[in-house]
Amino acid sequence: xxxxxxxxxxxxxxxxxxxxxxxxxxxxxxxxxxxxxxxxxxxxxxxxxxxxxxxxxxxxxxxxxxxxxxxxxxxxxxxxxxxxxxxxxxxxxxxxxxxxxxxxxxxxxxxxxxxxxxxxxxxxxxxxxxxxxxxxxxxxxxxxxxxxxxxxxxxxxxxxxxxxxxxxxxxxxxxxxxxxxxxxxxxxxxxxxxxxxxxxxxxxxxxxxxxxxxxxxxxxxxxxxxxxxxxxxxxxxxxxxxxxxxxxxxxxxxxxxxxxxxxxxxxxxxxxxxxxxxxxxxxxx
Numbered sequence: 001x002x003x004x005x006x007x008x009x010x011x012x013x014x015x016x017x018x019x020x021x022x023x024x025x026x027x028x029x030x031x032x033x034x035x036x037x038x039x040x041x042x043x044x045x046x047x048x049x050x051x052x053x054x055x056x057x058x059x060x061x062x063x064x065x066x067x068x069x070x071x072x073x074x075x076x077x078x079x080x081x082x083x084x085x086x087x088x089x090x091x092x093x094x095x096x097x098x099x100x101x102x103x104x105x106x107x108x109x110x111x112x113x114x115x116x117x118x119x120x121x122x123x124x125x126x127x128x129x130x131x132x133x134x135x136x137x138x139x140x141x142x143x144x145x146x147x148x149x150x151x152x153x154x155x156x157x158x159x160x161x162x163x164x165x166x167x168x169x170x171x172x173x174x175x176x177x178x179x180x181x182x183x184x185x186x187x188x189x190x191x192x193x194x195x196x197x198x199x200x201x202x203x204x205x206x207x208x209x210x211x212x213x214x215x216x217x218x219x220x221x222x223x224x225x226x227x228x229x230x231x232x233x234x235x236x237x238x239x240x241x242x243x244x245x246x247x248x249x250x251x252x253x254x255x256x257x258x259x260x261x262x263x264x265x266x267x268x269x270x271x272x273x274x275x276x277x278x279x280x281x282x283x284x285x
Contacts, residue, residue, distance in 0.1 A: 018249050026213060078161070
């Protein structure tokens, strides 16, 4: 791929990842969170298996490769998405969820030097702190108080999952085929999600138009599009560089919500978007 073409991948990833709230917002009223995710994982596995076979994509060659790719997928998708969906289903506002998960770039920077041997420049630390401030300003006026400790705890679990998944994949399996790798990532994620859903849910689903659209959006745009871009970024960029992009997700999500649903945000939020963009600019080498 040419450098000119791949240079747009970070911004494309942010745009696609930011639209994930569409699926949660439209789909969760019609299905329990883990059941919703389980159906999503099953469809992704089926689609990517067919694509892998049709295109003769290379599969992981050893059990060790399968294991590491599977663990990374379980953290990145199972723990992260499960935590986010459960938190939202329990009433945690999306803005608060974004703020909690928004700590991820800082956690990644702290752990990157210890686990990956990456050096974090002073300019990057300044950018990470500035980005966190910007995210806080964006979601400040959206924060509510009508949620319980368990909802907030689920968001914290999601934060740990996305941070650990990014570092684990960068350390143990940075390179794999995006088609067969998706199957290897989502298979263990689906199994673990099925077990937890069987213990905590009744597999309730209302097959209405909104749910079908949300499911299709999450499968095609998020699981196939954004996740493939995330895997490419992890393989070709430093962990801190990749993590810093998540600061742009809440501002971009706010813009998409304004365009699609008419959601409003204050001048403080607009200022926060600018601050977050500036922070990411400083944090990325």
